[in-house]
Amino acid sequence: MSTETSGISGTSGTPAAPSGPAPAGFLRRALRQKRFAFGFTVTVLVVLFAVVAPFFAPYGEKETAGPPYAKDGVFGTDYLGQDVLSRVMHGGQSVLAISVLATLLGMVVGVLIGVVAAYAGGWWDEVIMRLNDVLLAFPQILLALVVLTALENPASWVIILLIGASHAPRVARVSRGVALGIVSRDFVVAAEALGEKRSRIILAEVLPNMTGPLLAEAGLRLTYSIGVVAALGFLGFAADPGAANWGQMMNENRLGLQTQPWAVMAPVLVIAIFTIATNLMADGLAQISQRGDD
């Protein structure tokens, strides 16, 4: 147990940034857990790879390196004769950036909906959550597909918005469940009796007690985001059709799967490693938050 749970000891104001990072003690405890430590390390490595690799790539993103489906270079070339290794190195950034931003958006919106529903209770809760259920009934990728087919050359922010929006109802459900167990506790009632503002009760009393489960959910959502972004890329909906993109690469090269499997396998492997790692991380966080709550 650490003495200083977070750096919020002295002057006050709003204690504990609402949806910010969990207290330091939590992270330190988490790193002691093998599952989390492994997932975390691999995630960081993949992210680093995506950020740094473009600078070391032997060929440019759209540069032709030889004949199509040739065995040149480490992983050979793809359907246009571009170097697969370079494409993989270039193709991570946009996928990861879009996934992370979409996850953040989905988390913020979803948590707000869920916590407000749980805290308001009664009619509000019913109305919000039933509407939420309607949204939940659609498969996650459907909304994105509907909008994207209507647009030509969608901008990245549209994709972020769409994926974020498709996460929100799912996150809302989870966070409402977590919040329900907290809003009925006496310290929330005590804050009400003191006449605290409702917004402050949600931000300062309820949310800090949800960080554990919410972090776990965020990890899981990130995994799904990557899946959806890759799937959209595979289906041909990407911000820039010519750019390298792990998802798109699978689609482009699937015809040559037999002659040049690496063109498909390389992006698949990176995505697989990354999703497994983020999942392990999420899982570890969930376990710790379950064990270490007060």
Add this chain to the structure above:
Amino acid sequence: MATTTPDAGQGHEVRATTGLIIEDLGVSLTGREVDVVDDIDLVLKPGEVVGLVGESGSGKTTVGTSLLNYSRAGAFISSGKVLLEDRDVLKMHWKEVRKLRGEEIAYVPQDPASALNPSIRIGKQLVELQQLRGIGTSESRLQAARDGLAEVGLPTDDEFLKRYAHQLSGGQVQRVALAMAFLPKPKVLVLDEPTTGLDVTTQKMVLDTMAELCRAYGVSALYVTHDLAVVANIADRVAVMYAGQIAELGPRDTIFANPAHPYTRALLDSIPHLSQARALKGIPGRTPSPGRRPDGCRFNDRCAFVVDRCRQEVPELRTVAPEHEARCHRVGEIGTWDINLGTVPDADPEKPRDVILSVERLDVFYGRKHVVHDVSFNLAKGEVVALVGESGSGKTTISRSVGGLHKDWTGDITFEGRRLANSARRRSADDRRRMQYIFQNPYLSLNPRLSIEQIIKRPMELFGLAKGKEATERVVELMGQVALGSQMLHYPASRLSGGERQRVAIARALAAEPDVMICDEITSALDVSVQGSIVELLEGLRLERGISMLFVTHNLALVRSIAARVEILQAGRVVEAGSVVTVMDTPQQDYTRKLLSNSPRID
């Protein structure tokens, strides 16, 4: 050691048993060289009820389950013997132990509702138990089940046998658990706080049933509890545990009249009596957890009689008188003890009253359900009014309505002549500040993510009483008043013990500089010694600051020591009200008399 039970019950088969002998029992934590309990020597004679008393963390439950050769995960039985008819339970093969559990040594858990299977009918569970143990024939089992239920005073008709556990009341469930424990005719019974959480009336019924059965069948019982008053009513002998050791052991009357160990004395000083108001005293400090226990005598850091020797040498259990032993170096030196030293005069019923809060014709609803009917009472300045009743009497509902936490009520609640709005939110900030609510469970009422400083400071900031550095100074001052060290300023609430948390909750209420505090069962989740110190603290605050308190409780003895006036509630109605002395010495209503006679008493 072979004794035969005296001729007890009529018509019961009286068996010859030798009781149970515990020798040098020790339980340690796995992986660390830390003992949870050690050096436990205890004999349970046939037909005898031994009360094992201790506060939380004293290891009493660990001792209880060790008799069945069971220790919870993370701990193991490291030494000693548990001899049942010359067989050592701790050395048995697990198959034998399994057979022995329930059949020869039975266990009644604290929460029987979770011990009974919720999806099997009561009758079936009683029959199944006998099938499992191979008792009787298929025809006789149902009859045996009925007989078992009859013994514990429950109905035996088919309708009752067909019920599920959730269709029974708490007392009934506990008696079914007792019937199940007695069905295989065990020789030893371990009861782990079986009446905690039951109302006094049901508690009395369960205790009487248990004591009767034990004596009738010659069963030795170990009754594990934190409640000295209960022990005073049912036990033949009492063992007081502290920090994993038996601090004092002796016949019941000796323990309550002539306690030799300073801990026992301090415990007795901290419990309220029904017959007389007492100035309750707590024990300073907190019970050390395994691994943090001091050298020498384990009580030395909290003891009023401590000398250097106590810090260096570990005391042995010494015989004070025949059958009476105490683990203290200074047994003969610390003089005698008199329970009456703590006695104070009852609150004066003639004292003039200056009413600050009055409740008139209060009716409270939960949806369509009408739970409180036409309740009227008032509270004077610097006065404590107790709302007393069994569970479901509406006492907490009333206090929540007064505090504005429950909105669905009609009637008038006036504070200094102003009528208060139904919900706290619609009351003025000043009214909210001047009336503070303290909750029953300190584990739920403090935000575990905030530091003590933040928790106590918040009301000051909210009501604009102080801020910044000045507020921090006030926090430290308040923490001093509720006997918390200022080193705890930055602790998160989750690091504190129950008693410390409740002090923080009180300090938070005080931070708002209230005129009225509503205390909702604020001591019922705490150990008696902690309860004693909280009551001591509240009494001090009342005298010093003239704070009025609405004190909700189910404990009549506590009322006598803390309140001036009392409202006895039953099913949402006030059945009797008046000054504490009048109501408790000359009760007018049957219900009040019943409550008083069922409450366990020490005096």
